Amino acid sequence: MPDRTPTPPSAVPRLEVDGLTVAFGGLLALDDVTFDVGRGETVALIGPNGAGKTTVFNAICGLVRRRAGAIRLDGRPAPRTPVGLTAAGVARTLQGLGLFDGMTVAEHLLVPLSRTARAGEASDRIAQVLDDLHLTAEAARRVDELPYPVRKRVALARALAARPSLLLLDEPAGGLGSDDIDALAAVVRKVAADGCSVLLVEHHVDFVMGLADRVVVLDFGRVIARGAPADVQADPAVEAAYLGVTAAS
Numbered sequence: 001m002p003d004r005t006p007t008p009p010s011a012v013p014r015l016e017v018d019g020l021t022v023a024f025g026g027l028l029a030l031d032d033v034t035f036d037v038g039r040g041e042t043v044a045l046i047g048p049n050g051a052g053k054t055t056v057f058n059a060i061c062g063l064v065r066r067r068a069g070a071i072r073l074d075g076r077p078a079p080r081t082p083v084g085l086t087a088a089g090v091a092r093t094l095q096g097l098g099l100f101d102g103m104t105v106a107e108h109l110l111v112p113l114s115r116t117a118r119a120g121e122a123s124d125r126i127a128q129v130l131d132d133l134h135l136t137a138e139a140a141r142r143v144d145e146l147p148y149p150v151r152k153r154v155a156l157a158r159a160l161a162a163r164p165s166l167l168l169l170d171e172p173a174g175g176l177g178s179d180d181i182d183a184l185a186a187v188v189r190k191v192a193a194d195g196c197s198v199l200l201v202e203h204h205v206d207f208v209m210g211l212a213d214r215v216v217v218l219d220f221g222r223v224i225a226r227g228a229p230a231d232v233q234a235d236p237a238v239e240a241a242y243l244g245v246t247a248a249s
């Protein structure tokens, strides 16, 4: 008898990247990359410069053409447009932050809410996110007047404003000091505890190992290791390709 037991919804990963292959001309930037992120899970994608981490994000967001492979959200093909991805609960931060000089902190948070939330709901949500990210005092400040660590918090706050259920974080700890990194880790832990899935690209090894439930290691576009942080850290192939380099630099 075939097993007709329906798969419980919680068993379907929030994000599946399945056999993802991306080429830029003759360069194979991603070669058959497969991993998933469960609900409320934090998965880190690490690897040396040029390994293909940002290209994974760009493929998930429909910004690069796939040569092969599938990307699924809750078991269904992921939308490939920004509007479709936002509607599907996906939010992303960028390495370059992507903030708009001249706009205030609060105005940045209004952007992702303007399509969906009613006015009262939007202002309540903005107040909540500003509070969560310790940005209330800066709400009316122009972002170009703020120091870099605060600008980074604004970029994260904007990504969180619409309550994403999948958050893609591109080097969130880059350029931050240890106090800001600890505060960031606390925010990400809370977001994940509330059920949001997090995919994290990051070079800061201590931050990754302390935060991620699982780690996927890329090198030259291929997955060379995956598993619990301690197992990945102890993997000789990872040491040779990445962590040894990081430790020495």
Ligand SMILES: Nc1ncnc2c1ncn2[C@@H]1O[C@H](COP(=O)(O)OP(=O)(O)OP(=O)(O)O)[C@@H](O)[C@H]1O
Residues within 6 Å of the ligand: 024, 027, 029, 047, 048, 049, 050, 051, 052, 053, 054, 055, 056
């Ligand atoms: N638009 C593009 N056109 C051509 N080559 C590209 C493009 N984007 C990325 N690449 C190349 O694809 C490879 C993977 O780049 P990617 O930026 O994804 O690496 P990464 O792991 O994110 O690196 P880093 O840690 O430095 O951000 C690199 O060799 C890069 O030069």
